[in-house]
Amino acid sequence: MKAWISIDMEGISGIVDREQLLPQERLYQASRAFMLGDLLKVMEGLRNRGVQTVTVNDAHDGMLNLPWDQLPPDIRVILGANKPGSMVQGARGADFALLVGYHAMAGTTAAIMDHTYSGEIRRVRLNGVAVGETGINAAMIGEWGVPVILVTGDRAVGEEAQALLPWVKTAVVKDAASRRSGVLLSREEAGSVIRQAVEDAVDAFLAGQARPWQVPSPVSLEVELMTTDMVDRALYCPYMERVDGFTVRQTFPSMAEAFRGFYTVMVLASGRPLY
Numbered sequence: 001m002k003a004w005i006s007i008d009m010e011g012i013s014g015i016v017d018r019e020q021l022l023p024q025e026r027l028y029q030a031s032r033a034f035m036l037g038d039l040l041k042v043m044e045g046l047r048n049r050g051v052q053t054v055t056v057n058d059a060h061d062g063m064l065n066l067p068w069d070q071l072p073p074d075i076r077v078i079l080g081a082n083k084p085g086s087m088v089q090g091a092r093g094a095d096f097a098l099l100v101g102y103h104a105m106a107g108t109t110a111a112i113m114d115h116t117y118s119g120e121i122r123r124v125r126l127n128g129v130a131v132g133e134t135g136i137n138a139a140m141i142g143e144w145g146v147p148v149i150l151v152t153g154d155r156a157v158g159e160e161a162q163a164l165l166p167w168v169k170t171a172v173v174k175d176a177a178s179r180r181s182g183v184l185l186s187r188e189e190a191g192s193v194i195r196q197a198v199e200d201a202v203d204a205f206l207a208g209q210a211r212p213w214q215v216p217s218p219v220s221l222e223v224e225l226m227t228t229d230m231v232d233r234a235l236y237c238p239y240m241e242r243v244d245g246f247t248v249r250q251t252f253p254s255m256a257e258a259f260r261g262f263y264t265v266m267v268l269a270s271g272r273p274l275y
């Protein structure tokens with residue numbers, strides 16, 4: 001069995017705030033160790049179920065967060081930015097996918113560091129269904145026939161994942177009290193919750209319960225941005241149409257193309273307006 005992992009940082013055990021999430025911030029180095037800790041627990045669960053081939057894609061910010069020199073010998077790691085698949089780079093050909101350290105979509109109440117790919121994105125819809133990173137990435141992976149079997153993070157992302165992908169197992173390691181605070185499981189308890197959820201997820205996969213999330217083609221993409229300025233810039237993307245002050249829309253022949261459309265809008269929109 002070939003497992004593929006996408007690892008983000010906001011949903012990692014022990015993380016609640018921005019100061020833990022960016023390389024120039026005070027608490028960032030400790031967060032890399034927390035990230036490795038969760039990953040090692042995922043690996044333990046996979047090994048306990050006989051999974052031998054594991055690839056992990058670093059999917060947070062500049063995608064250079066995992067400490068390469070401390071990874072176990074039997075894992076392949078994908079590091080670095082501008083990957084064509086971004087957060088889902090390398091998932092094609094895997095038997096199943098695990099989304100580790102994920103967070104809820106932008107606009108979720110009481111969800112640690114809720115957002116969708118960037119600070120400019122307010123809401124994303126695929127064929128009318130509101131999605132965050134879990135949904136966008138599950139749809140990309142799903143087009144390659146790969147099911148998402150596990151999501152780890154706070155309670156909000158767990159609920160978001162189960163509403164969209166009813167077969168998915170979740171490891172809830174924290175409960176948000178606000179966007180930047182929460183009640184956390186201890187390191188030990190979080191670790192055993194993660195290991196157990198991985199084992200349950202592989203069991204469910206082997207029992208035939210997991211399915212790739214395939215968004216029917218053509219894929220209609222709707223993106224709401226935070227300001228009208230951002231929409232003005234997003235319209236430099238060919239074929240993108242304005243729906244209203246905050247929203248752009250276009251229909252694409254496949255999810256892969258819709259993702260490129262989404263990413264283009266996001267890049268064009270980046271940067272806050274001056275006033």
Ligand SMILES: [Zn+2]
Pocket residue numbers: 008009010059060061
């Ligand atoms: Zn992230």
